[in-house]
């Protein structure tokens with residue numbers, strides 16, 4: 083699940099809930115033998131994706147490459163074919179990504195530079211590097227000024243000589259962060275470091291996001307170092323006797339080549355479904371914690387692979403099925419965007435069912451999410467069948483996952499999601515904390531029966 087696109091709720095289109103004439107519940111009556119999803123296989127794929135070796139699957143790292151290779155080999159093992167456009171199951175694309183070199187440092191110091199308080203990455207602060215106006219790399223030490231009143235550009239001249247500006251929530255409340263940063267950075271007198279108070283924490287940990295849609299490069303001439311601090315850390319900074327801070331971020335922002343992993347079942351007809359799930363996640367925090375992304379989205383990938391395995395076992399299929407493990411989703415839906423851009427599939431022949439965050443161990447609604455009118459019929463069909471199956475389903479219009487680029491290109495496409503925010507985009511999203519395997523297997527079985 084991609085945080086940036088979630089915040090921009092993409093369209094105000096209202097899902098028309100009760101108008102689809104084609105919606106027809108799956109009937110069990112004339113299906114004598116239903117193949118069962120293998121829950122053990124779900125567990126195996128899940129455990130592998132969240133293993134230490136894969137280190138959170140961040141694009142551009144060894145862990146991501148290993149996940150690619152694992153899925154490639156699994157697709158071959160379970161008997162999926164490699165499509166013509168991805169002869170070794172890999173569809174490559176380029177991605178600009180910030181690769182951190184060390185954990186970011188953020189300290190209160192005294193006038194001589196001695197450390198007064200060392201803050202914890204994740205709990206107390208995070209860096210903010212993935213934007214066109216932010217520096218990905220650098221360090222700075224100096225005096226700071228607290229800005230508590232709502233900030234307006236006209237006030238810039240009144241600022242002190244200090245090069246670090248620390249903004250309270252009150253100071254930034256009146257505008258969006260983008261507008262706020264731009265107003266600061268377009269002024270004649272701009273700081274070297276911006277720090278702002280933020281309460282975007284889950285389970286007392288900052289929600290991490292590598293969104294890179296607007297990122298350019300490391301050595302951004304006009305960029306400044308930007309950090310978010312928790313309300314608790316802000317208070318300590320505000321109350322400090324000697325107001326000096328020392329910050330240091332080391333990230334390598336570079337273009338890497340990564341791949342989506344694609345396998346298929348060539349059915350009797352020339353149309354069918356894309357079943358997809360992103361396998362990338364947020365990687366290693368380099369502070370001893372790793373973002374394992376069990377729910378987001380090892381869960382969806384293991385469901386997709388188990389679905390593929392069951393379909394191969396089921397024998398010849400009427401329709402074509404493409405199974406795509408997307409890469410680069412967390413940075414801004416890059417894998418699905420590249421796939422759609424390369425134009426492999428006919429918009430009139432394929433529908434997309436994307437799975438992102440499924441099998442949560444807390445009671446939560448099963449959302450069928452889509453944003454464009456052409457997806458309504460598909461969404462409604464899944465919704466009615468899910469109700470029939472006994473699932474607590476709702477429809478919603480979030481564009482924050484890999485269905486969205488398909489919708490923009492005219493495909494009917496949905497994401498199935500249980501958006502459990504408890505550990506979302508923190509190192510706490512682990513199998514034990516987030517996942518109910520039996521529930522995940524049940525949802526996978528539902529999708530399997532839906533497609534029969």
Ligand SMILES: [Zn+2]
Pocket residue numbers: 083084085378412507
């Ligand atoms: Zn995510």
